Structures are given as C-alpha cells and as structure tokens.
Amino acid sequence: MHPSLALSNLNKLPFRHKKLATEAVEGNLQKLDALLEALKTLPQKQHAFVTPVLYALLEPDSAIIQELLEQGVAGAERLARRLTQLQTTFSLAPTVLLSSPIPEDAATAVWERIWFWAQFLDQLYEQLPLMPREEVYISFILASLPLTSHVDKSRAAFPLQTPGVRAMLARAWVTLFRDKSLRSLQMISFGLNYLTQDAYEDDEETCLWELSDQLGGLDALADLIIEHLAHLFPAPAPATPQTVKLADGLVYFLHRIWHSTSFISMLPDAGICSLLVTVCRALSADQSSLAQNLYELVHELLIDGLCSHAFTEKGARSIADSLSAGLLSLLTPPTPYKTRKELLLVFDRVLPGKTVFPSVLVSLSPVLPTLEPPSDIIIGGAFLKVWNHFVELVERRSAFFVHSCRNTIAPLRACHNLKCNQIRKKTEFKQCTGCLVAYYCSKACQREDYRTGAHRHECPKLNEARKGAFYQPVDCDGTDNHTGERLSLKKEDDKFFRALLAAEYARRKVEIGVKIVKFWTENPDEVPCLEFDFSAGAVTVNVYSAPYMNSVTHMGEIKRGYRWPPDGFSEAVARSAASQGRVWVHLFAVEVGDGGASNVRLLLKPLHTENAALWNGLKIIAARWRCDNSINIADEPQREDVERLVKVCEGIAETHS
Template identity: 25%
Template sequence: MHHSLRLSNLDSLPFSLRRYATPAASGSFQDLERLIANLSRWHDNSQFTRCLPVFYAALDPVNLTTNSPIDSDAMNNAFLSLYALRKLERKHHAVFRDLWPRLWLWIAFFDTHHPEYTMGFERTPMCLILVEILSLFTSNDAIEELVYQLVGVRAMIMEAWVLTTHPNFDHPEGKALFSKLSDVLHGIPVDNHAHFDEILDAVDGVKGVVHLVIGSIFKLYDVNDTFISLTTLKCLTGIMAFLGNLGNKPVLSPALLAAGGANVFTTVAAVSIKSSSHDLEDLNDRQYFVLLCIEALQSIIPCYRAMQTSLAAGLTRLMIYGMTFPPGIEYRGALIFRQVLRQVLPASTVYHSVLLELREALPAIDDLRETLSLRKWDMYDDWAAFEALARDRVKFMEEMERTEETLKACNNTECGIILEKAKFKRCSQCHHAYYCSVDCQKTDWRRGDHRTACRAALLSDLSNKDLTHRNLSFLRKLLHYDINGENPVLRLPATSHDNFRALALHSAVNPLVTVVDYRRGRPNAYITDANSVKAEDLRKQINWDDHIARATRSGGRIELHLIRAQQGDPETSERLLMMPQYSESPAVHQGLLDILRREDGIANWEDEVKELFSRCEGILKVH
C-alpha cells in the first residue's frame, strides 16, 4: 500500500479536519459529509492528499454486496468518495496504482446495479466519473497498462462518449467533460481483436463508432467555421488519435467512406492549418492533427470518388503544407503521409473524375511554392514526381477530349472488323459488347458464349457499375496509349525468355495476358499467363472463362489486357479490369508464341522481340 493511504496520516491533519476524518474512516457517513464540506474551504490541496486514507477505507470491497440496502452508510460512503476523488491531481499518479482496483470495482458496481442512484446529487453517471478520474493520468504508460488490462473499461468510456454527444445531454460542465473525454480517447490502447470488439459492442458496431467520430467532429466544428481554437483542436486530436489507434481499416473504412469521412477529415484539417499562429507549440499541435487526418484519409481516398471529394475539399494544399513538417514529428504519421504522396495520390490519376479535380487544384497551389520554398524539404522529390505525372495525365485527358473519333471491334470473334464506333450497335443488356450487324450479334449469342458472358457481366463485379462511362472510357484510352503509344511501357528483358518458353507449351488453354499495373501511378507492364492472374483474382472480378475462350478462338486477334488499379485499402485491395485488345491481324502475343515454338531455335531473344514490336506497330488495334 502506498504510504499516502495509511490511516496514520490522519494524525497530521489540523483538528478541524481530523475530528471528522477519524470517525469517517471508521464508516460514519455524517462525518464523511462534514469532512468533504470542510475540505472544499481549504485552498491548499495538501489536506485533500492527507484525507485519501478516508476515501480508500470507504471503498473497501468488503462492503461491496448486492444484498446491502442502497441507502446504507457503506453504500453512501463509497458513492460520496467516488465523487470526492474527482479532485485527484496528476501528482497523485503513484497512489493511483493502489486506489484503482477499488475505484474500478465500485464504479462498475454502481454502473451495473444502481445506475439511477444519485444520493441527492444532480446525477453524474458513473461512466463520466470514470472519465474525469482517468483524464488526470493520460500519457502515463504504467497507469494506462494497469487500467486497460481490465475488461469493461473501454466499454464504459464508450458509454460516456455516447452520453456526451446525445442531443439532450445537458450538464453544467459539458464542455469541460468532453475535453476530458478526448484526453482519455487519445490514450485508449487497442492491441487485439478483443479490445476492438469490446469497443464495437458498446456502441452497436462499426456504424456506431463512425457515428460517434463524425458526430463529435460536427459537435466541435461547424462547416462554416474558418478558425479552430487550440481548445477545440485538442478535442479533435483526441478523436482522430482514437480512430488511428482502432486500426482495422478494412472494417472501418467502408463506413467512414459512406459517412462522408473524406470531406470531413480533409476540411477540418485544412481549416486547422489556416488557423495556425507563429507559436511553435501551436504549429506542432496542428501539424500532428493534420497527420492524424491524413492517416484516416489514407484508407478512404484510394476509392476514386473519395479522392475526388477530398481534392475538392483542399487535399493538395494539405499535402503541400504536410511536406514542410519537421522530420520525425510523428513517426507513424510521417510514414503514412509519405505513402499517400508516393502511392495513393499517383495511383488515383488513372480516373477521369480525379483528373478533373486535379486540373483545378494544381494551379491553385502555385502560390505556395515560393511562399514555402518547397525545394528545400525532404519530400519535394516525391511531390514533384506526383505533380509531373498528374499534369501529364491531365494533358492526355484534354487531348482525348478533343479526339472525337473512336474505333471499336466487332465482338463476334468470327468477324472482328474494326470500324468507327458510330457504325456499331451495343448489347442492350451488358453495354459491353459491340456488333457491326444483327447477324454478328446472333452468331456471338449462339456460338460465341456471349449469352453466358452477358449474364456474368450483370451479376458480378465485372460490370464495375461504380465507374462512370467517362472513367471507363478514359481508362481504355490510357491503356491503349501506354501499350501502343509513342513510348510503350511493355518491356521483355532477356531474363524472361525461359519463362515464356514454358508458357508457350500450354497457350492453347492458358493464353498470355498483358498486365498493366497502375497501383503506384506510373504503369508497370508485364506479360504472364491467364491462370496465374486468375488465381490472384480472389474476388472474382473478371469472367475469366469467357475471356480465355474468346482469346483462344480468335486466332491471335484478341489479346487479353488487364488493368490493375487502386481501389480501397492500398495494402489489401485493388480493382481489376479486363480490356481485351482487338487487332486486324495477330499481334504481340501470337508473335511471341511463334518465336518460342520455332524449331530452329532463338538466335537472340532481345533482337527477336524488338523486331516483333516494330512489326506490330503497323497493325490496327483497339481496346
């Protein structure tokens, strides 16, 4: 037991307090009431410390029983002591280790068995008393380890959060309580699934957590506000730190996305930066908050609609300011910031909707370059690489918008004629297949398996219905340019020879696939076999059987080209899009197979491939 909790300390109290403290420690409720009333008149908190043995004795678990009358002296003493111990101070951290077991037992007891008990006071629920006490000892690792090893603590903190955000919550110290709650939220450890589940169970699941996070931000910040005070920032930081500690992004991100998290987090972070002063501590606090917001955005904005929203709310300006943060300001946040800059932002530039926002956003930050002297910061090269890519893609988008004529190929593999798009009719069901005539459509329906493929396109993720027509059209044009443009990205190094020789043996049932990976911005293209990529398609986004069958029947005129694009958590999720290339005669894939099957062998693999690529440049191709 800590020395401050020993009853012998009562001997050092002045007589005006000792006369009540001694009988109160023996269980007298009337004397405990008088002691607390007298303590409130002392400005010197040292007398409160000397009275801690009284409160410790009143919380003796021997008195804790469901059979005792609720108005017994033992119950009243414990209840009153819990209220009194809200006056603990940070300097009492050592004694708290011995106080905590008794505190928690009585708080949990009253919360479970007598939540309506007020003992004549204006009711303050036990969950709020818990928050008030715990808020005194945040950032103390030893105490946090002691507190959060107990099941139920996290649930009761969530109960307090739900209570303080309720529209009818009315408490004379409401703002101060919420500030204390944010301190506690900041430090809640979520180290395993049991901790995560306890939090979710307390607030009715993922939607409940997201409702609390978004609702609390709106409680603190009005959308019309142009300034965020340090007091408000402190509360917002606690909420965002809690969200970061929760982790489990694959579980939380869809709900945050649906609740408008992309706009909320970007907007509040941008306003916090605008509100900064020249004070170093103020600036550091705001920078830390921005990193927490970027961490929350990191798993949302890989969805292109969320990226579009975030860019409109000021994400590029936020990233520019983020580059100027001192190295090591917050290690985890800095790593995530760099990942957004290097991967998430560049990967989003394959979407037409995102490029429309970037076309407006990039010129709007030109004024910051000179102001912030960007070139001197560590992350400038990462930003410059992203900006160059974004401007190239915007330029390409504008060029494509000026190009009216689009070629299409007949979906009937027995025909495959390439003409202007206007001369084709589209399948009215799936909207994917184009035909030059009714006869070709009938043939493909009867003998070309489109009957099956059409239904699959409607029922599976293959249809990519969340993508607009403009986004799909742009992806198709970008793929075609990267494969067949002035600087084609597909390279076949000498080391790939042996791999392709093995593929050639089984190409009749396992055709080649050109994969163009845009998940890091600049395309990475390679050729592999269909079965290998099919095995990686765990979500079955592609109707592989149909595409393999059509490519096999085409005699080399249909090549399977697959896009890998960012969608969802950058570490765990991706979007797959099959965009077959139709050509007027066999092209690269068939040419590679012919080289590999040649009986006289291969004189020089790289020269052969180079000659093949050159020969295929003159072949008319469409995606």
C-alpha cells in the same frame, strides 16, 4: 486498511478543516459541501489527510439504498440524502487524490470503492433515473484520474485492469457525446486519454475490443469516432485552444488503436481521409505545444492511411474529396519529420495511381498551380524529383482528359459475333440486354452468336463482370471461384480508362509489338495477355500467358500473387484464340485499394481489330527469329521488322470493348 485511510489522520488538518471533515463523515451534507469549498484554502500537501473522508463516505452500503428504494415514498428523503452525499464525494475525490502523493495501497483501496459505486449508480439509473446519468459518468471518469494519470505506471494500470471499466467508458462516451456540452466533451477527452492507455495492445481482452463490444462492434466505434471528430472540427478554420483541449483524448485514442487492421477496415471510406485533412488544417494554425503534438499525430495517421490503410476502397472518391479539402497543402514540405519518407511513396505511387480517375484529376488541376515547388530537399533531392514527375503526369493526363471530353466523335464498337467482328460506330450497334457488354451489328448476328456461338454461356459471366468491375479477392478454392466483395466503378471512370488504354496502346505499339514477338518466340502456341499497369503513374506493359495468369491465381506465386485475373478472363482468352487474330486480351491494371500492390485490380478490356494483319505479321516475325539461333533475342533485332509492320497496319480500325 492502510494507515493513511484511518480517521485519526483528520487530526493533522487545521482546526476548521478538521471540524468540517469530521461532521461530513457523520453525514452532514452542508459540511461536506463546505469541506469541498474549503479545500481551496488548504495547502496541497495536506490534501492527503482528507482521504479518510472519501474512504468512509464511499463505504459499500448499496443494500441500504436498495432497501430505501423498496420503501418508496417512506424512504425517499433518506435515499436522496445518500445519493447527494455520493455525488458530492465523487466530486471531492479528484481534488483530494490529485493534489498530493498518496500511498499506492491507499489509492487502490479508494478506487475499489469508487468503482463499486460507479457500477451501482450506473445500474440504478436503468431502474430509476434518480440523478442525471451524465453526472454518474462524469464522476466515474473524474474519480479514476488520480490513478490513471499518475506517473507511476503500475498505479495507473490498476483501473485499466478492472473488468468492466471500458464498457462503462463506452456508455459514458455515448451519453456524454449526446449531451455535447463543454463539460461533457471535456470528460470524454479525459476518459479517452487516461482510460485507454493499453489500447496499443491488440488482444481480445484489451481496450479496443471491450469498447467495441459495448458499442455494438468495430463499425459502431468507427462511426462514433468520425462523428465526434466531425463535431469538433466541422471546418478547416483555425482550432480554438478550447477545441484543441477537447480533441486531446480522442486524437491520442485514435492514434493508439490505429495499429488494428480490423478497426481500420471498418472506417467509413467516404469521409475519413478528408476529415483528417480538415483536422490537420485546423490544428496547424495553433502554435501551442499541445496543438502541434496533435497535428503531428493526425498527420502521421493521414500519411499512414494513404500508404497502407483502406482509405480508397471505393475508387477515388475519398482521395478526390481530400484533395478538395486541401490534402496537397499538407503533403508538401515542410511537414512533420516522421512522415517525410512516406511522402515519397504518396507522390511516387499512391497519388499517381489515382490520376486515372477523372474525379481526382478534376480536384488536382486547380490545386497544383497554387502550390509552390517544395523548397527543402528530402533524402538527397529524391522528393523534388518525384514531385516534378507527379506534376508532369497530372498536367499530361488532365490535358488528355479535357481533350477526350471535347471529342464528339462516336466511339467504335466491334460486333461480338466472331464470324463478323465488324467495327463501326457504337450508335450503329444493338446492345445485348442480358449482359449489357456485347454489341451486335444486326439481329441476325446476335441470334447466330447466341445459338451457335459462345454467348449463351458467357452472357451471365459478362454481366457478372460488368457489375463487379473491381473485385476484392478474399479466398480461392483452387478453381475459378473466389469469394469477396465487389467495389463499384463509375461509368465515367470506365470511359476514361478506355481512352487512356487506347492512347497508351497507340503510342507504344512498336514497343508492345517487340514484347509480343519475344513472347511468341518462347511461347509460340499461347495467347498473349497484355497487362497495362496504370496503378503507379508511369505505365508499364507486360505480356503473360493465360496459364501463367491462372497459375498465379491458384498457386499464389509470390511475385504476382496479388494480381487476380478478372471475371470473364478464361472466356476472353478462348475468344481471342477463336478469333484468328482479331481479338486481343488486354488488361487494365488500376489501384483501387489502400495504396499498396495488394489492391491492384485487373479490368478486362479486349481489343477488337478489323482484321488479323498485325497478329499474323507478329507471328511470322517471331517464327523467323525463333528459327535463327544465331540471334540474341534480348537485343531486340526484330524492332525494325515490327516498326515496318506497324506502319503497314496503320488505318486498320480497332476498338476496346
């Protein structure tokens, strides 16, 4: 036993405190209560002399308690006295151990006894709730503070290395949060702040995994964190000093485990982003140092989540909700210095890539006019330039969205029977009930396409592609079979995608024609696959061959390994080849994931034309320039030919299916 834990140290106390301490050790509960009160008048430097009282009263005598339990009524009085003594001793521990320096060996010895009793009382509650379980957990958290809050990291780390500590913290969190009293919430904050200090490590034996295992998995931990944050910050109203203190431990804990992609993937998509916005807005109104520290941490998580984590895997819903909650006001300068460079990515790629979703445009349109242009220039004026481009994009697409909503002209559709391919108003067609994708101008065309065409085989694949418009690839086995989870796409999103694609194609038809001529100059026998990349705001158009697209899938080419051909791609290429120039393979690239290129998905939107005039004309131009070796095709000498061809083909009906 360490010398500082010997009862002889009580002689160093003033007479009154010495008498109370001695009688408390002898088992007098009234004197123990009195000692707890008398410590308020004892100089802090003398508090360490009371440590022997703790050590003595926490002697591991659980066998006696178990014996008293077995005695029933006969042992009830003694049992109650011992449990009351333990509870008061637990309350005494923080006052004694936090007030003055205590040798490490002594602090460790006291902790071992505290932990022994915390485990015992927790298990005892399962058998017989003799004392409120909340009190057991509160005492456990308070008793750990003398070590975990110590500036000496080696001393602070000792409780963290004790097996079972985080499992008990998880049980304490659930129980105390259910109580939701001010005292219980404060204890949770203490526990999360000091008992999760090693959560930066991502190992199966450390904090994150111990907590999640006890709670029932990472998804349960994520749910608890979100529920806790939402309870503390139900609205973006200015946070009170009390709320800031209650959020302290939770925010620091969330920041520590944010590195874990396993955990982040479990965060419910709908709500976490807008919830962080609410927390930021609430904290920003409090100018205290603690509130500002927490604000910077949450703001950092918000920006990091927008740029690199799974905030938007269910389309644009979370972004739209966050914009309504006030996201933009947190993203315009002045902002925390740590996140300013990341803001360039947010406004240059993340948010622009979401403006293809009507819900995002509807949320952005009323907010942008209320914001002042950013005044401080970041990174040599780069931010202001990106901001202006973003505003212009939103205004342009918002106006186009309003126009498309007001357009009452019935959309066009093409007969799915390639022998017909007639283009008329959608209302004049019958839809295939099997796939809900193919349209036919008559029952005869539908019957012919099903019996002698390819629809008998492609119908289930088209239905599968329709159900899983967004596809999250996980693995590839070298064939066309991929495993993963599908992400939903709203009908209004798909309708707007078609409108955007049609407008972009019509506006840039000459430029696209030149690209196709170049493609056919080098690949005369291949079907051109046109990718319209809407994933980062400004639209880029690329032309690829089907073999190249498939090689990307199977070989994992670094340059474009993240773009996976969608369901039905091979069938679309075959239809294009069989159509003799009346069906084009168009792909709509949209970002549906975490703000990075790895979450760009390709949606199949074939273009049907009334005749093959454009296809055949571009083929002829490509053949002519391919034969003329004196021409540098990179100089685009064929542009004038393409311009004349496009003008001749004006008025030919066309539609995206």
